[in-house]
């Protein structure tokens with residue numbers, strides 16, 4: 001019997017545990033949702049306004065505009081900025097596809113800049129070359145909860161008179177030089193999808209900004225272009241946040257700092273246990289950054305084989321993301337062949353996200369690292385033999 005399969009009867013470490021926070025604060029969640037139901041304040045309304053005020057205060061911005069999800073947040077902020085057909089918006093190919101979809105759904109063209117090795121975020125050294133007369137905005141993504149190099153990106157943007165919209169969908173509570181992710185550019189976009197560091201019990205998102213005019217445009221766009229019922233000033237959309245999600249988010253927000261600290265502690269355990277292993281690249285955490293550890297992505301050659309072995313041993317892992325955006329079928333029309341963005345392409349072959357969530361125990365982290373180290377040791381021993389996904393002892 002192969003040893004990793006044999007271990008699987010004893011091990012199970014989930015990739016995520018979405019039920020435990022509800023169990024810990026069930027009365028508070030039930031009370032908050034019950035109050036919304038009693039008032040039938042389902043679409044927009046006072047709970048949304050309350051969460052918007054709380055989230056803006058937390059991020060240190062003047063406004064937060066609650067919307068239906070993170071994709072809508074990105075799309076609507078670009079619409080509110082007047083971005084449309086013929087325009088280009090610069091972003092990275094190493095992100096969830098929503099970042100590029102939002103650009104495409106405005107009728108604009110996504111222009112990609114490769115990521116840098118240091119933190120797997122936008123490489124500011126490549127940004128200037130991607131700027132053209134059609135460029136209307138830059139969207140850095142704070143991937144995995146690690147803010148991009150905002151100092152360099154903002155300096156280049158300013159030099160070219162371009163607005164920066166931060167995709168902070170994975171970076172709630174992360175900081176760059178002490179500043180909150182999402183608060184440094186013209187606007188910051190958040191997803192509150194249930195798996196995020198601050199997750200709703202359904203779909204939700206928000207845009208934060210200090211620009212009052214932009215906030216007003218967003219408030220109008222998300223509600224069918226109206227401020228007054230049935231008086232539609234512009235063509236908008238239904239992009240509202242729902243009251244139940246706002247109540248859940250208000251209940252969770254006070255715990256976000258503590259839960260991010262628990263994620264940091266778990267990341268620390270991984271660093272202690274996985275340091276110095278050949279062929280295993282640990283995720284960056286640059287000194288100017290306070291990481292939110294939405295994911296803990298290691299990089300490893302033969303990733304698909306390791307992934308299969310970990311799954312076989314009962315360890316929940318994930319891959320963010322197996323195909324960079326420019327190589328997705330949906331974006332083949334851009335004509336960007338393999339080799340266009342080598343760092344993003346290599347990372348997509350090597351990334352393996354290990355479990356990280358506040359309730360993950362030290363023992364579970366030890367289990368994950370033990371299985372990973374065992375695989376690496378054995379694979380090194382047989383490295384000239386094509387790996388079949390099952391290692392004989």
Ligand SMILES: Cc1ncc(COP(=O)(O)O)c(C=O)c1O
Pocket residue numbers: 069070071072095096098099141167169170190191192193204205
């Ligand atoms: C980087 C990034 N941008 C945008 C989104 C879109 O957010 P949502 O799923 O709430 O639409 C996500 C969600 O996974 C994301 O990870």
